[in-house]
Amino acid sequence: MTLDMSVLKKIRPLSVLIYIVLVAGAVFMLTPFLWMISSSLKDVESIFIFPPQWIPKEIIWDNYAQLFTSSYYDFPRYYLNTSIVVLLRVGGMFVFCSMAAYGFARLDFPMKNVLFMVVLATLMLPIQVLMVPLYFEMRFFKWINTFRALIIPQSLGAFGGAFSIFLLRQYFMALPKDLENAAEIDGCSIPRTFFSVMLPQVRMAYAALAIFVFQGSWNDYVWPLIVINNPKKYVVSLGIALFLSDRAALTNWPLLMASSVLGLVPIIIVFLLFQKYFMQNLVMSGMK
Amino acid sequence: MNMDTRINSTNALRGQMSPRRKLEIAWGFAFVGPVILGILVFMGFPTLYGFFISTFKWSIIGKNPEFIGLGNYLRLINDPQFLKALKNTTVYVVGILLFSVPLSLLLAALFNRKLPFGEILKITYYLPVITMMVAVSMVWRWVLSTEYGILNYFLGLVGIPNIAWLNDPKWAMPGIIIMSIWKGVGFNMVLFIAGLKNIPAMYYEAAEIDGASSLRQFLRITLPLLSPTTLFIFLTTMMNSFQIFEQAMILFSGATEESTGAGPDNAANTIVLYLYNNAFKWGSAGYAAAQAVILFAILIVITSVQMKLQKRWVHYDA
Structure with missing residues (x-):
């Protein structure tokens, strides 16, 4: 890494933007998995609660x-x-x-x-x-x-x-x-x-x-x-x-x-x- | 072909084979024999047999096949359901090529630098690729659910009203495409990253000195030098996409005997799904075999295009 200030100035805002885009994309990729795990631990009623409950109030292992x-x-x-x-x-x-x-x-x-x-x-x-x-x-x-x-x-x-x-x-x-x-x-x-x-x-x-x-x-x-x-x-x-x-x-x-x-x-x-x-x-x- | 050092040169000159050479031939056949046998029995013969079946009116039970020549093919041309399946499959292929491939290139370009936690982020994108299609399709039945699905929930947050992904014929193919982008984008991304790594850094350094912008560097250096990778990805993705089957079947199957997984108004019917249903649900093996031949022809065309273009574009460096 060079410490050339002009390069840093040019790259920084773009890098941050790229990073935000990549992290947002990663969240999109992971969401179905998290949703799947969360849903698998709910009972049949609480699954239809809207807006979605990401962490079940009561964890139901019985499905497994x-x-x-x-x-x-x-x-x-x-x-x-x-x-x-x-x-x-x-x-x-x-x-x-x-x-x-x-x-x-x-x-x-x-x-x-x-x-x-x-x-x-x-x-x-x-x-x-x-x-x-x-x-x-x-x-x-x-x-x-x-x-x-x-x-x-x-x-x-x-x-x-x-x-x-x-x-x-x-x-x-x-x-x-x-x-x-x-x-x-x-x-x-x-x-x-x-x-x-x-x-x-x-x-x-x-x-x-x-x-x-x-x-x-x-x-x-x-x-x-x-x-x-x-x-x-x-x-x-x-x-x-x-x-x-x-x-x-x-x-x-x-x-x-x-x-x-x-x-x-x-x-x-x-x-x-x-x-x-x-x-x-x-x-x-x-x-x- | 390189001459094998094992060949006894004096014997070779006399036109005789040394015992060692005879042994090598025998072992050569013994080593590749099982696999050649397997391929002939499980792929070669079925390919020819498929052509044969396709010229018969032949039920899956296998009783009394009746030779009808090109009858099944004539029926195909006039079957609106098959034409619709062909159209849907093409829409799917175009959708994937238009959205998934450029997206994977974009991701690869963004990942092609040092990033904090870059490897972990990359793994996240790759995760869906390795998962079981049946299982994730089940999850996506739930993700795409009209009233309780999270996709509509997130779209609702930005003010987009609920979309009936799985019940509205208009939205069936877009739903499958979105899911398939999620499932497959990481695959091509990793291939593109490998392709980008092969471009020598000196080109960029030279462009930097000339003051070329990042966009210009991308258009003038990256894209041309990446073209062999891009071509490969484009054509293999096209071939794989024509075979789409499981997503449609799992996303749109209902729990009734008549349910075919083809979606509302057959909007999610694909070539393979239709051929599967014809053979194993409706028992018309001959008709299904003819559809398989059409799919095979499509794949052969794509492969020959690939081989032609590859000769011209791809340079294998030693």
Whole structure:
């Protein structure tokens, strides 16, 4: 910072104005979250008090208790199901997407470039376009209402998994060739080289990608909507959308808001803990 | 293609493969095999199968499909509901490009300096991006509520009378757009910030010496040098926006069997929502598949434009 007075004079009022604008915008961004939390702790009557009460007079935890104990909403189960799906998808990404990424980055075999183009091409093909044929296919496989449908395609690079492959490939390509040469001299086989020499080198990329896959899987709604209709197999997003089929619940704003809080809290915690990885992912996605 | 150091050069000259080379090919296929298989089964085949289904009168139950050639496509052209969905989706896309993208650029430009608590402010803008669309759409049902919603409450403070965001056909799309700006503006903001960081400071220093105003610097230095980022953001945002589905469905679904989430007078119907309803609510899988093909065609056009322009505009520095 220079202490040039003329610069200070020129910049100060503008900076203050910019700051006010940014803070006001931030308040706008946060308001729906605060409103959601506040509403989730009210009873059905006080929610309609106008002007809005930001801090409830009486805090009602019962809305959350209902979501965990009622026979209609079974959030413990939704959490469990979602956790299973998320963990296995992240695991699938670790194994299959990283193997493919390494193959594309470091091994030489016929048709490699064509196959890699195929992988990249899937990035332009959203699941929305494939809803109908995929539904038929899942029914043919007898995968409707199974976790297999929620886990296997994503683990094998379908539905956006290509992004993980692309990113990991970039990381592998940046590693020095000497690593493999040394491993080869030591008599390491190719899979051994991959698992014990190359994989540990891209740990940071894994951390960032694990969070990326976690976010995508936790928030996923469209795919579960198509392949799951048995409440025992519901994930959190489907559990929240369950409100849409129940007139009484749909106007029970406190309960609805409590369910939304339950859907948002895990991802927000992960975000606040690892936010630098989130931004990093995003910026990397812009470089493809 | 770089020659792999593993290739035994004498063997290569003789046109034979060393055992090591054979192994590498085998492992190469083994490493990429599972993923290629997954992509063919879960994306390649469904793409072709979707075209196939679209030429049939085919119910979602799957019994007795009847080949009708381009029948579904002819029906699409004459279906006022589909044309309306197409129009609504286009309005949404234009709205996002017109408001959300410039807003994210503005925020990025404002954040591109040292600010007290700048990082925390930035995180605030990014927070909605990472959240679950279903959950925040539920919140926005409440935010946009005519009588008790906070949006109308704040608008009321500045004297604007209540707007029936979710019940008035006129306001359905603006409501979705406002929510989607809130949800997505941070995403493009971070991309723009990264783009701004890549512009060398010397240009600004030179302009400063020449006495160029901030506005002039922005127009003459920032915008031109940022154009690759802007193009990328513009086209990816366009592609993503054409796929809008969850917001409409959650914001406008009522608790009745007939409720489609398309809003009052179908004012919030979108291509994907309409295709979803056709397939999974009304059982016309063949007709829905034809709509998916149209959406696919739109996305392909945007992608090819992107590839063409990228060749001309984007320079990858080593």
